[in-house]
């Protein structure tokens with residue numbers, strides 16, 4: 001039990017953040033959760049129902065684009081978990097993601113500086129690691145790899161660009177302000193959802209099962225369970241040896257394999273008839289190293305359990 005410690009989670013109502021809040025409360029932390037509208041019970045009611053929330057969770061109204069709103073939320077905290085960033089497969093308007101990612105991260109770090117916060121754990125992404133067309137094909141993918149901002153810009157991958165540049169920014173500001181920053185770079189995150197509305201990554205699973213697609217490109221999905229991602233964030237603060245960035249990946253599965261596993265466990269749904277072609281993109285697990293993250297997460301939740309728990313949670317919430 002980490003009794004007495006106080007943590008702030010920026011963007012507390014999100015898919016990943018809700019699990020960070022859950023696990024912090026389980027460990028006895030006092031938690032400041034920032035949300036954009038604490039009165040929106042449909043969006044944030046699940047947080048108020050978490051075990052320990054009544055006694056130890058305070059919700060703060062804050063937007064990462066509003067520095068002043070962040071200052072009271074981080075005040076008095078031992079650590080700040082900055083997870084907030086819009087997530088979508090495609091952004092038409094670059095500013096829809098670049099502004100909250102860049103200005104938002106600067107505001108969070110400046111509020112931390114003002115509040116004399118010494119530890120920040122930042123949620124980056126595999127998106128900040130994977131997208132480099134000039135990487136030699138036999139190179140092992142790990143924390144040493146970065147997405148190429150120029151390539152992201154040219155290919156209008158605004159989310160990839162935002163995650164890459166905001167990760168660099170948080171590290172630079174950490175150095176400038178004397179804040180110890182640990183970065184978690186999760187790949188595609190699945191697992192049980194706690195919030196009432198479906199998030200982008202869980203929607204991928206729903207879209208494989210709800211008859212909306214007749215075929216799917218047979219790409220590799222690099223996967224990790226949301227509960228392990230939350231553990232990694234907390235260990236990123238609690239482990240005194242934690243430092244730098246962590247590529248947070250449990251396994252890599254072809255879309256075809258995912259569909260087969262889902263069909264076996266949940267035969268009643270309507271799946272795409274076929275996966276298009278052979279492997280079109282992505283990385284098989286032989287090309288990936290997750291050695292570093294194993295110091296924070298000792299054992300990953302098996303992928304079948306992740307898939308089953310994702311679907312069960314979507315069923316329970318009437319989202320599938």
Ligand code: NAP
Nearest residue numbers: 011014015016036063064083084085086125188189199201
């Ligand atoms: P999510 O459920 O959509 O959560 C996104 C969060 O960002 C929400 O809490 C949202 O707040 C918050 N946010 C967006 N704009 C904001 C703003 N202007 N001010 C304050 N909060 C704002 O998605 P998620 O999957 O949990 O993603 C959380 C983080 O993980 C993101 O940084 C994402 O890039 C990263 N990530 C996700 C995945 C994945 O597969 N899911 C993989 C790698 C990295 P509201 O509740 O107010 O909307």
